[in-house]
Amino acid sequence: xxxxxxxxxxxxxxxxxxxxxxxxxxxxxxxxxxxxxxxxxxxxxxxxxxxxxxxxxxxxxxxxxxxxxxxxxxxxxxxxxxxxxxxxxxxxxxxxxxxxxxxxxxxxxxxxxxxxxxxxxxxxxxxxxxxxxxxxxxxxxxxxxxxxxxxxxxxxxxxxxxxxxxxxxxxxxxxxxxxxxxxxxxxxxxxxxxxxxxxxxxxxxxxxxxxxxxxxxxxxxxxxxxxxxxxxxxxxxxxxxxxxxxxxxxxxxxxxxxxxxxxxxxxxxxxxxxxxxxxxxxxxxxxxxxxxxxxxxxxxxxxxxxxxxxxxxxxxxxxxxxxxxxxxxxxxxxxxxxxxxxxxxxxxxxxxxxxxxxxxxxxxxxxxxxxxxxxxxxxxxxxxxxxxxxxxxxxxxxxxxxxxxxxxxxxxxxxxxxxxxxxxxxxxxxxxxxxxxxxxxxxxxxxxxxxxxxxxxxxxxx
Amino acid sequence: xxxxxxxxxxxxxxxxxxxxxxxxxxxxxxxxxxxxxxxxxxxxxxxxxxxxxxxxxxxxxxxxxxxxxxxxxxxxxxxxxxxxxxxxxxxxxxxxxxxxxxxxxxxxxxxxxxxxxxxxxxxxxxxxxxxxxxxxxxxxxxxxxxxxxxxxxxxxxxxxxxxxxxxxxxxxxxxxxxxxx
Numbered sequence: 001x002x003x004x005x006x007x008x009x010x011x012x013x014x015x016x017x018x019x020x021x022x023x024x025x026x027x028x029x030x031x032x033x034x035x036x037x038x039x040x041x042x043x044x045x046x047x048x049x050x051x052x053x054x055x056x057x058x059x060x061x062x063x064x065x066x067x068x069x070x071x072x073x074x075x076x077x078x079x080x081x082x083x084x085x086x087x088x089x090x091x092x093x094x095x096x097x098x099x100x101x102x103x104x105x106x107x108x109x110x111x112x113x114x115x116x117x118x119x120x121x122x123x124x125x126x127x128x129x130x131x132x133x134x135x136x137x138x139x140x141x142x143x144x145x146x147x148x149x150x151x152x153x154x155x156x157x158x159x160x161x162x163x164x165x166x167x168x169x170x171x172x173x174x175x176x177x178x179x180x181x182x183x184x185x186x187x188x189x190x191x192x193x194x195x196x197x198x199x200x201x202x203x204x205x206x207x208x209x210x211x212x213x214x215x216x217x218x219x220x221x222x223x224x225x226x227x228x229x230x231x232x233x234x235x236x237x238x239x240x241x242x243x244x245x246x247x248x249x250x251x252x253x254x255x256x257x258x259x260x261x262x263x264x265x266x267x268x269x270x271x272x273x274x275x276x277x278x279x280x281x282x283x284x285x286x287x288x289x290x291x292x293x294x295x296x297x298x299x300x301x302x303x304x305x306x307x308x309x310x311x312x313x314x315x316x317x318x319x320x321x322x323x324x325x326x327x328x329x330x331x332x333x334x335x336x337x338x339x340x341x342x343x344x345x346x347x348x349x350x351x352x353x354x355x356x357x358x359x360x361x362x363x364x365x366x367x368x369x370x371x372x373x374x375x376x377x378x379x380x381x382x383x384x385x386x387x388x389x390x391x392x393x394x395x396x397x398x399x400x401x402x403x404x405x406x407x408x409x410x411x412x413x414x415x416x417x418x419x420x421x422x423x424x425x426x427x428x429x430x431x432x433x434x435x436x437x438x439x440x441x442x443x444x445x446x447x448x449x450x451x452x453x454x455x456x457x458x459x460x461x462x
Numbered sequence: 463x464x465x466x467x468x469x470x471x472x473x474x475x476x477x478x479x480x481x482x483x484x485x486x487x488x489x490x491x492x493x494x495x496x497x498x499x500x501x502x503x504x505x506x507x508x509x510x511x512x513x514x515x516x517x518x519x520x521x522x523x524x525x526x527x528x529x530x531x532x533x534x535x536x537x538x539x540x541x542x543x544x545x546x547x548x549x550x551x552x553x554x555x556x557x558x559x560x561x562x563x564x565x566x567x568x569x570x571x572x573x574x575x576x577x578x579x580x581x582x583x584x585x586x587x588x589x590x591x592x593x594x595x596x597x598x599x600x601x602x603x604x605x606x607x608x609x610x611x612x613x614x615x616x617x618x619x620x621x622x623x624x625x626x627x628x629x630x631x632x633x634x635x636x637x638x639x640x641x642x643x
Contacts, residue, residue: 004629005598016493019502024481024488027510031480034514304617331620391612 049435050407053373057282060355232278239271239285241428241457247291248450259386263343265292269455279358283370287350291451295342295384297392305332340392344383350376350432352410370412374432378404401439408434408451416459424459464530472520480517487516490531491538497583497595498542512541539600543592543610582632590625597622 021027246262271285307330314324354372381402385395396402414428431452438449464486471479491512495505515537523533583591592611596602597618602610604618611618 016489016496018488018492021506022488022492022509024484027484027506027513028477028480030507030510031484031513031517034510035518038514038518302613302617304614304620306616333617 050373053409054353057353057355057372232275234277235275235461237273237275237281237459237461239273239426239457239459240269241271241426241455242266242268243453243455245289245291245430245451245453247293247452259295259297260344261294261296263292263294265290265345267453267455269457273356273459279361279368281356281358283352283354283356283372285352287352289348289350291346291348293344293346293383295340295344297340297384297386298337299340299392300335300337303334303336305334306330307332340384342384344381344385344395346381347379348376349379350374354410356414358416364418366416366418368414368416370410370414370428370430372410374408374410374434376406376408376432376434378402378406403436403438405436406434406438407436408432422460425456426459427454427456429454466525469520469523469525469530472517480513483516484513487534488513491534494535494538495542497599498539498546498592500584504545508541508545511545512538515541535600539596546592582629585632586625586628590621590628593618593621594625594629 243266244264245267246264248262267287267289269285269287271283273281273283275281309327310330311325311327312330313322315322352372352374354370356368356370358366358368360367378397380397381395381399383395384392385399385401386392393399397404410430410432412428412430414426416424416426418424429452431450433450434448436448464483468479468482468486472483473479488509492505492509495508495512499505499508512534516534519537523530583595586594593607596607596610597604604615604622607613607618608615613621
């Protein structure tokens with residue numbers, strides 16, 4: 001640095017006086033407006049949010065699990081009351097015995113055979129074989145009765161009655177209030193139900209009987225939903241979906257995205273859902289995806305060409321006569337206009353943990369939503385970007401702005417259709433808003449995109 | 463440059479911190495804006511942009527490790543360059559003439575006054591000015607200038623050489639005007 005440089009530098013190395021209109025009161029409003037439109041940096045908050053989110057997800061799961069467990073213990077038998085001091089079964093050589101209709105065929109109606117002396121008993125049935133586990137139940141209030149439809153459903157053909165006991169089949173047998181009073185004996189092991197007894201009630205009774213420890217005469221499940229809950233067993237289902245996705249990259253404080261537009265990419269998304277209770281599941285899923293964007297920029301750049309010992313001639317434009325000639329090292333400058341049109345790609349792995357709820361069920365269809373946390377690992381990027389100075393630069397893993405690890409919040413809605421007893425086809429709209437920065441620059445500015453997409457897939461219970 | 467307490471207040475988002483930090487830093491920031499931005503009306507907008515960035519990103523600044531003055535200066539210069547390029551590309555066909563590099567190592571005058579420097583920079587063609595200021599005043603290396611302006615290091619050097627030549631000619635003309643009217 002020579003003295004001139006030093007003089008210049010020193011000349012500028014001090015403060016300038018502020019002109020009028022640059023006082024704090026004059027300028028603060030504009031600063032705060034610009035701060036509001038810019039995205040504040042909250043890196044140090046991200047982990048707190050993630051931990052909070054994970055706690056919510058884990059807490060919800062634990063709550064559902066414990067609630068399910070509690071319900072199992074507390075759901076009483078509304079229909080039945082225990083008469084331990086009045087054993088009804090004397091013959092345990094047979095699995096099932098109907099007292100009033102011992103040898104009645106399976107498809108025969110149950111006769112109700114009311115007698116004044118048995119005013120609180122319309123019929124008695126014996127189910128099961130375990131002598132020491134016999135229980136006798138009385139239905140003695142209108143709300144604590146097995147409805148007529150269950151009894152009447154004995155008319156249903158044997159084929160229908162052979163429907164396996166599961167959650168979905170229960171819908172076919174609805175309970176209603178009745179004044180009939182029925183006393184029923186239920187054994188603990190529903191699998192030993194005799195072929196000689198009508199099977200339809202045994203579906204319900206078997207389900208109830210499968211939870212003998214839950215029988216509590218003081219409380220009553222009043223709806224079919226409660227029976228469904230009793231029938232429900234925790235299970236896992238596997239899903240596989242694929243689809244298209246797009247993204248919106250919001251402008252960062254000083255990273256320019258003016259020339260970038262989202263372009264459809266694609267993803268594949270296997271998932272595992274743990275159903276802790278009907279309609280409620282914890283879901284973990286992995287997603288491999290490719291985000292795409294279209295980079296379209298027109299600019300110009302300076303081109304410099306050096307030539308050693310080049311002959312330079314100056315001629316008159318009128319006569320063409322040579323006026324001057326020399327031989328010099330020459331540098332020729334020019335600008336070159338260009339257009340950059342690139343499809344950028346970002347490949348990533350995502351691991352998501354969330355809660356899935358199938359809210360509305362209509363026949364074979366159901367709708368629901370999903371919420372959870374998302375961790376994304378960018379594998380690589382390929383393409384072009386503008387840097388802060390609007391220069392076109394390559395954007396890949398080696399770019400200093402590239403950031404691998406991202407955290408986000410994931411929300412979705414889904415529609416399921418039950419294809420058969422096992423397989424569901426589903427479609428879902430998923431969006432993930434990232435709460436961490438995707439790019440960094442010197443002043444640690446950022447962008448946090450929103451990724452959204454639509455997928456279709458299949459779900460299969462394991 | 464400013465009391466660390468102000469920085470802490472700014473990190474907490476307190477307006478008194480913003481106000482005090484602005485009062486302390488604004489003259490220094492403005493001196494940079496003035497050098498890069500000719501449009502006086504536009505300077506206020508850039509001033510607001512710069513301080514908005516400073517306040518937003520101040521949480522990332524470590525008062526124990528970082529040089530606050532350098533950090534603010536960096537943001538200010540980056541913002542000025544960005545705004546210049548948004549308004550008008552630095553290098554386009556109209557501004558670049560074919561020229562010969564002539565090495566001229568004769569020294570420049572050393573007794574320039576501040577007012578002379580202001581005039582000189584005000585009159586300097588923008589194609590030289592950015593490289594000149596980045597190199598001479600802001601101590602950027604040619605490599606850094608190349609990265610900032612997307613030009614080669616050689617181009618940065620040659621632009622600086624031409625800028626110095628222009629300065630010399632400019633000062634000579636001024637002296638002649640003073641002597642001969």
